[in-house]
Amino acid sequence: MQGPHVGEQDITFRFTDADRRLTQVALVQEIERPRNGPEFAFDDRSTWSLRWRRPPALRMEYKLHLGHKDGGAESVCDPGNPLRAPGPFGDKSVLEFPGYRRPVWLDTGSPPSGSLVETSVESAHLAGRIRVRLWRREGWSEPKPLPLLVVHDGPEYADYASLIVMLEHMTARSKLPPMQLALLAPLDRNEHYCASTSYARALVEEVLPQLDRIAPSPPGTKMRIGMGASLGALAMLHAHRLHPDIFGALFLQSGSFFSEQMDVQESWLGRFGEITSFMNGVRADTTWTYPIRVEMTCGSVEENLLNNRATKAALAAQGYEIALHEHPDAHNWVSWRDTFDAFLVDLLRDAWG
Helix, strand or coil: CCCCEECCCEEEEEEECCCCCEEEEEEEECCCCCCEEEECEECCCCEEEEEEECCCCCEEEEEEEEEECCCCEEEECCCCCCCEECCCCCCEEEEECCCCCCCHHHHCCCCCCCEEEEEEEEECCCCEEEEEEEEECCCCCCCCCCCEEEECCHHHHHHHHCHHHHHHHHHHCCCCCCCEEEEECCCCHHHHCCCCHHHHHHHHHHHHHHHHHHCCCCCCHHHEEEEEECHHHHHHHHHHHHCCCCCCEEEEECCCCCCCCCCHHHCCCCCHHHHHHHHHHHHHCCCCCCCCEEEEEEECCCCHHHHHHHHHHHHHHCCCEEEEEEECCCCCHHHHHCCHHHHHHHHHHHHHC
16 A cells, blocks of 8 residues: 655545445545545546645644445545554544654653542532542652642543653653642533533532542642643633632633634534533623633644634633644644643643742
């Protein structure tokens, strides 16, 4: 199988089909719509090929959609490209363009030295248990109070964005102070992370009090910071606006801050109306009594960029200490990982010393 050829202006993809078993090959990507497209052309010999404009990014993730003569279809990684990125829905093929650099902390070779504890919190508001993975470099016998980073989609952040690896590296080298981490797993992401008042109450009234008992933090809201990506970022902002005293700062990545004007393609989501109603209220506010520091990141080639820019402008006008960092990638875990250093590191260091 031939892999993609990356030129200065375009990419040529190829897929070998010597037995002519396929009726269609299409590129599946998250940079432009339609996501399942464009289609490859067959050269009447053995190869499907596509010449596609190279995106203004440093890397891209993709799959190939294959249509079979029996009417079946599947999406597969590119057999001609060995580079992969894992994710909760399986691996994707990856292209890294000239200029891309992996974070240095990924290649330290240091074995993990922190302590992980798995627990869960019973939620009456959500009628279920929220799984929590706790991490700190020190042990958990009679834990002393430490600053706490609370993360939505936490297990995915650990598994696909190497968040614990980064924190191990930075705390071991004193680039971050001693701290602890609470990785929250969603019960029903498309319900509870979509501007759900029930979820915000569960977080404030059930999850955080339980964390204070088993992973105490020093007094003061600045000792607790919230973090999330996509719908998880929206849920963090929503919880903060309903309960302004729970977090001293937020780190929000590619937030799903939808509006009817900018994000009609997301209207399939069951709670799209609740999200847009909440975000319309956030953007309409001219003043806010409890502004905090917010660091935002967003891929420069993803659809959420416009609504992230609008949200940043609205919060800045309300007195938030806020920055939006646009990163040359799309909506994926590696893109979020690649912005931890320096933006997350700087936020934690500035807040906790």
